[in-house]
Amino acid sequence: MAEKSFKYVILGGGVAAGYAAREFAKQGVQPDELAIISKEAVAPYERPALSKAYLFPEGTARLPGFHVCVGGGGERLLPEWYTEKGISLILSTEITKADLASKTLHSATGDIFKYQTLVIATGSTVLRLTDFGVQGAEAKNIFYLREIDDADKLVEAIKEKKNGKAVVVGGGYIGLELSAALRINNIDVTMVYPEPWCMPRLFTAGIAAFYEDYYANKGVNIIKGTVAVGFGTNEIGEVTDVKLKDGRVLDADIVVVGVGGKPLTSLFKGQVEEEKGGIKVRSFKLSFYHKGTLLSC
Ligand SMILES: NC(=O)c1ccc[n+]([C@@H]2O[C@H](COP(=O)([O-])OP(=O)(O)OC[C@H]3O[C@@H](n4cnc5c(N)ncnc54)[C@H](O)[C@@H]3O)[C@@H](O)[C@H]2O)c1
Numbered sequence: 001m002a003e004k005s006f007k008y009v010i011l012g013g014g015v016a017a018g019y020a021a022r023e024f025a026k027q028g029v030q031p032d033e034l035a036i037i038s039k040e041a042v043a044p045y046e047r048p049a050l051s052k053a054y055l056f057p058e059g060t061a062r063l064p065g066f067h068v069c070v071g072g073g074g075e076r077l078l079p080e081w082y083t084e085k086g087i088s089l090i091l092s093t094e095i096t097k098a099d100l101a102s103k104t105l106h107s108a109t110g111d112i113f114k115y116q117t118l119v120i121a122t123g124s125t126v127l128r129l130t131d132f133g134v135q136g137a138e139a140k141n142i143f144y145l146r147e148i149d150d151a152d153k154l155v156e157a158i159k160e161k162k163n164g165k166a167v168v169v170g171g172g173y174i175g176l177e178l179s180a181a182l183r184i185n186n187i188d189v190t191m192v193y194p195e196p197w198c199m200p201r202l203f204t205a206g207i208a209a210f211y212e213d214y215y216a217n218k219g220v221n222i223i224k225g226t227v228a229v230g231f232g233t234n235e236i237g238e239v240t241d242v243k244l245k246d247g248r249v250l251d252a253d254i255v256v257v258g259v260g261g262k263p264l265t266s267l268f269k270g271q272v273e274e275e276k277g278g279i280k281v282r283s284f285k286l287s288f289y290h291k292g293t294l295l296s297c
């Protein structure tokens with residue numbers, strides 16, 4: 001059990017944390033003033049790569065290729081960059097308690113971190129079908145995509161279930177991008193979503209029809225207007241099929257679920273003002289530099 005103290009702590013090691021660290025460096029942060037604490041085992045990277053080139057069979061993206069800030073056309077911040085700047089990159093460390101009154105963070109393994117200013121960059125988490133009590137939703141080979149570990153598990157499954165069948169639940173960003181990536185890997189793909197067309201919050205019916213035709217021409221089956229209500233499993237707990245509300249049952253070796261996300265605010269419940277499920281902030285710049293609470297990515 002160690003206790004460490006920093007002038008600034010960025011809690012979270014995602015995209016926001018990496019870009020914030022670059023900004024701290026630009027603003028002249030001094031060695032040992034700033035720490036980033038992250039549950040993930042790697043330095044901040046561009047998350048969008050995970051639903052695209054990370055999954056491609058050719059021209060595959062791997063770290064260190066897509067550490068931030070390459071997505072914004074900036075310098076790639078390798079782990080050494082943080083060392084050179086005297087920024088402590090504290091990885092594989094999950095904070096399980098945050099006490100804003102005493103400015104103290106507690107890790108799962110009992111370490112204590114004190115700060116003067118905290119930047120909250122915990123981002124969001126995926127919605128899981130287990131959260132809604134969907135029967136069989138804890139089966140093996142049902143995947144979500146948020147972090148690099150999730151993408152690695154999916155890459156393994158694509159190899160293991162070569163030329164197999166996948167059902168993709170959700171017709172948003174993850175649903176569309178993952179369906180494409182699976183198809184490129186020669187997996188037989190069926191998408192399922194409840195709305196009359198894909199990406200309904202963004203696309204008009206006409207735009208969606210263009211994409212749905214394009215996907216159909218690439219061999220993706222699309223089932224609209226229904227949802228997954230249960231999963232069958234084999235004797236070793238792997239998913240075997242997806243039961244739909246309309247009564248259909250689809251065979252599946254792999255299931256990918258992309259049904260949205262929610263801000264990760266649980267550490268701060270009752271300690272901050274919330275709005276629309278997230279933490280209420282005054283303004284990005286003011287919060288970032290002077291008050292220290294901000295950023296969700
Ligand atoms: N290219 C990009 O910009 C990109 C790529 C990947 C992820 N993202 C980010 O990640 C977030 C999460 O992505 P996402 O695709 O999970 O969310 P999303 O909100 O984009 O889409 C969720 C989809 O799931 C459907 N859905 C909800 N409940 C369902 C159910 N029970 N069964 C079947 N379908 C159901 C919704 O109707 C919708 O079609 C996005 O909002 C976006 O911010 C962006």
Ligand SMILES: O=C1O[C@H]([C@@H](O)CO)C(O)=C1O
Binds near residue numbers: 047048049051071
């Ligand atoms: O391709 C993507 O674009 C967005 C973001 O990088 C730009 O808004 C995102 O999350 C992707 O996966």
